[in-house]
Amino acid sequence: METITIVLILLFAVVVSGVLSRLLPIPVPRPLVQIALGAMIGLVANWRVTLDPEIFFLLFLPPLLFLDGWRIPREELFKDGKTILELALGLVIFTVVGMGLFIHWMVPAMPMPVAFALAAVISPTDPIAVSAIAQRVPIPKRMMHILEGESLLNDASGLVCLRFAIAAALTGTFSVQEAALNFLWVAFGGIAIGAGLTWLVGRTKSWLSRRLGEDSGSQILISLLIPFGAYLAAEHLHCSGILAAVAAGLTMGFVEGGGQALAATRIRRNTVWDIIQFAANGIIFVLLGEQLPMILAGAAETVRLTGHHESGWLVIYVLAINLALAALRFAWVWLSFRLTLFRREERRTTPNWRIVAAMSFAGVRGAITLAGVLTLPLTMTDGAAFPGRELAIFLAMGVIIVSLIVASVGLPWLLNGLEMPAEPSYQAEEDMARIEAAQAAIARIEHVQHDLAEGRGDADLYVSAGWRVMEGYRQRIENRQGNIEHNATGRRSERIERDLRLAAVKAERTAIFKMVRERRVGSEVARKLIRELDLLEARYAG
Structure with missing residues (x-):
């Protein structure tokens, strides 16, 4: 029991160190805060970790x-x-x-x-x-x-x-x-x-x-x-x-x-x-x-x-x-x-x-x-x-x-302001990877869309849904292709769109939490929606 207690105290000290390192008026590295907390534990506790x-x-x-x-x-x-x-x-x-x-x-x-x-x-x-x-x-x-x-x-x-x-x-x-x-x-x-x-x-x-x-x-x-x-x-x-x-x-x-x-x-x-x-x-x-x-x-x-x-x-x-x-x-x-x-x-x-x-x-x-x-x-x-x-x-x-x-x-x-020797830019490599990935996605969407719509009377629905999905990929390809100036404008447009999407995701999440507090949405539904929004935010923020 004593060993378990020691482990829990150490973990709690780690949590506290993260809070203290952000609360201190001057920037103090977290390891120094953790060492200080450990020293306090060693002084006041009647046990020693061997x-x-x-x-x-x-x-x-x-x-x-x-x-x-x-x-x-x-x-x-x-x-x-x-x-x-x-x-x-x-x-x-x-x-x-x-x-x-x-x-x-x-x-x-x-x-x-x-x-x-x-x-x-x-x-x-x-x-x-x-x-x-x-x-x-x-x-x-x-x-x-x-x-x-x-x-x-x-x-x-x-x-x-x-x-x-x-x-x-x-x-x-x-x-x-x-x-x-x-x-x-x-x-x-x-x-x-x-x-x-x-x-x-x-x-x-x-x-x-x-x-x-x-x-x-x-x-x-x-x-x-x-x-x-x-x-x-x-x-x-x-x-x-x-x-x-x-x-x-x-x-x-x-x-x-x-x-x-x-x-x-x-x-x-x-x-x-x-x-x-x-x-x-x-x-x-x-x-x-x-x-x-x-x-x-x-x-x-x-x-x-x-x-x-x-x-x-x-x-x-x-x-x-x-x-x-x-x-x-x-x-x-x-x-x-x-x-x-x-x-x-x-x-x-x-x-x-x-x-x-x-x-x-x-x-x-x-x-x-x-x-x-x-x-x-x-x-x-x-x-x-x-x-x-x-x-x-x-x-x-x-x-x-x-x-x-x-x-x-x-x-x-x-x-502060230090720069290492110049490194090669990987922007062209990133653009190429995004373009090829988008092209592969479009080809796959067209194939799946055709398979799903085959023999069905509502084929127009599949065509229209596929067009909407592919349009985002086509926009990505357009933003990444062309001359340098056009690429820069396209990437700036993507960043603006990303910021807007992030703002929208955060607003959605706030609204869902509000509905939970007002008991208009159950916890299971809210958990599912919040997870989807968290993944979207992680995608856009990354």
Whole structure:
């Protein structure tokens, strides 16, 4: 019963955080509000959530990474693939080596392997936190795609480095050759398992749906189980469960590209996944805040591990680590953009310092850092306490919070009016797709209209109904064809029509609610009509 109560309290805190973030007079990112609420819960409640890293990883990371991989635009991911790989792999290794040496130099009491383990857990970034921070100042699409692609891969590379650092701390030995071979198995094995499992499930699901029909509830449940299945299968074979979940999400995008699922299934599934994403992200940051009082309570003991007696040194260490992380990221991003992203542009230019600085500020740490640092073992192989564990946890928590605060202040200023290198316009591609889709719709309407009217005495009704339906498609084709000026006028006409339709839909819905309140319409009829109007509004608003 206590566990259920804790879960309900955490979910309620997530709901409250959404309200508070909108009520506050100054824009405060939702993750910071959630951390503050979690800290308040940790101070006033007489219970503590004991975070088991394995359970934490299994419950939260597979579905969130799967969803990120599923929804990320694959074309954008591949277009900037070289830049993403440089950030996700090169930057992680650069950060682990640089920060490991820096932390050991700054805190000699922390053994070298533990310093490298801490550097490994603070290397992955959290794009979810960045999205929440920048929701009032939108991040340029191309930058967000790069950040999302980086985070999908650097989680795995950072945690693989963590695994090697822990092994070195426990055994006292480290082999570069063995580590490289292990990395290849962990990475490529995880990708193969995630992609293979998703493809197999997709083919089986399609085969069953064609023969037995589609059940929306089962389809949604299958999509929820896939990331967990991929993660567990990969971990069982000692591969990267995180990369398996990412690969499963990317493969799911290809599998679902065939469009076999029913429209109702897609609508309901998107709603379910939106709720899961909102709840899981929120609970992660609330839990982070809930752990704060317990970690701060041991600050006095933790600071003694560094050879000092004043807790202020811990703050100095946290700030120094954040500054070093920002400097390393700034240098690597500038070099990466200089060699790849800006080199591909028609005019080879030097990266704008604001773009590089924004990418550096966007290196916010979050869930992976929290979960990773908690995987540090409690004891060594001989039973002795793992050296510097509490200090590493404190420093990791400090990095998460400071990076969130700095990003919430610096990103909106840097992103205001910032533009990435020019991207090609996809308007011609969109026009072509809309025209061909409309032509296919007209051809199908004519065919169905002929079949339905054949042998009937009221054929004129079918002709007139078909004409009315096809007229909308013909108007769409006319608006999208012709010269550029005509296309612009047509698209403006469509936008005006869309605004008018949205206003009409909202008026219809208001009238129906009024009739319900006046008891002139029953709830079942009203529910059906409201759902139809909601779908129409979603169509027009999209």
